[in-house]
Amino acid sequence: MQIKVKPAENLKQKPQDESKLGFGRLFTDHMLTVQYKAGIGWHNAEIRPYENFSLSPAALVFHYSQTIFEGLKAYRTPDGIKLFRPWDNFKRMNVSARRLCIPEIDEKFALDALVQLLRIEQDWVPHSEGTSLYIRPTIIATDPYLGVKAGEEYIFYIILSPVGAYYASGLEPVDIYVEDEYVRSVVGGMGFAKTGGNYAASLIAGELAHKMGYSQVLWLDGKERKYVEEVGSMNIFFKIRGELFTAPLEGTILAGITRDSVIRLAKEVFGVNVREERLAIADIFEEHEKGGLEEVFGTGTAAVISPVGGMKWEDKVIRINGGKMGELTRQLYDKLTGIQYGREEDIFGWTMTI
Numbered sequence: 001m002q003i004k005v006k007p008a009e010n011l012k013q014k015p016q017d018e019s020k021l022g023f024g025r026l027f028t029d030h031m032l033t034v035q036y037k038a039g040i041g042w043h044n045a046e047i048r049p050y051e052n053f054s055l056s057p058a059a060l061v062f063h064y065s066q067t068i069f070e071g072l073k074a075y076r077t078p079d080g081i082k083l084f085r086p087w088d089n090f091k092r093m094n095v096s097a098r099r100l101c102i103p104e105i106d107e108k109f110a111l112d113a114l115v116q117l118l119r120i121e122q123d124w125v126p127h128s129e130g131t132s133l134y135i136r137p138t139i140i141a142t143d144p145y146l147g148v149k150a151g152e153e154y155i156f157y158i159i160l161s162p163v164g165a166y167y168a169s170g171l172e173p174v175d176i177y178v179e180d181e182y183v184r185s186v187v188g189g190m191g192f193a194k195t196g197g198n199y200a201a202s203l204i205a206g207e208l209a210h211k212m213g214y215s216q217v218l219w220l221d222g223k224e225r226k227y228v229e230e231v232g233s234m235n236i237f238f239k240i241r242g243e244l245f246t247a248p249l250e251g252t253i254l255a256g257i258t259r260d261s262v263i264r265l266a267k268e269v270f271g272v273n274v275r276e277e278r279l280a281i282a283d284i285f286e287e288h289e290k291g292g293l294e295e296v297f298g299t300g301t302a303a304v305i306s307p308v309g310g311m312k313w314e315d316k317v318i319r320i321n322g323g324k325m326g327e328l329t330r331q332l333y334d335k336l337t338g339i340q341y342g343r344e345e346d347i348f349g350w351t352m353t354i
């Protein structure tokens, strides 16, 4: 499919102070849009000025949440602008699409289109340490119809946002609240899909946690509320007695690309044994009592690798590693970001230069 390019007439001013970027508030001059109609398929691909959509108030996405998204980043490196495992994002987008009855996209076309968009917007990739251009591919159902059914019309779009750290605290460890009332997903549900509903379901617990001074919620499994699953915006890892534990991919958590990268780095670069196993929250707190809980960190595209300094579960509050970033967490962070920013050799072939 050919992509029509309609350049913006007035370009916005790029952010002057990159230390104030924050996350996801600024958008670049252009976006990609592709339309879908049953019987025609994906068509009408355009790179055009970033602007509001005009949609019917009855559009299916507003009522029944038929929407999926992805998150990846473009990094400014000494050898040009690089993407990190972008093919895995489009592959995962199709996994989400299948779960939500959304027509799949052509992964190769999507990646080529993204590269074309990035070449136009490359001046928007920020320069400072720790910054990047966050990429948000999204699909929404647009049919104006109030019956519950899968849409016949969709828009696939990609928008770009120059970003700094996801958490205002940067690399300072975050405190998390272990949620034992609400659940995020159950086996057979859509916890593995990257779809707005999963995030909407998490908001109430997040609000309550914030009021108590915690920045994130750690979800337990939806059946027994016993095993650790994920933190809404991140997968989570626990280093216990030299081994790294993280929840297995059983359909309830997101198959994070950063999660997968960290597992490979831990095993293959740092020689750490990684166990993708169910881990009971009670056992984690018990290990802390016994001195075995060494480090906790979250992983995600937006959050990168984010150390966890404290956790609250029921009436128990623990400090992890004295509230400081652990050594393995630091090594993994340095290695991963080293590959992403082109400071380290890309031993796994994870990056592509646009």
Ligand code: COI
Residues within 6 Å of the ligand: 070, 071, 072, 233, 234, 300, 301, 302, 303
């Ligand atoms: C990401 O890490 O890219 C995410 O999608 C998390 C989030 C900001 C929802």
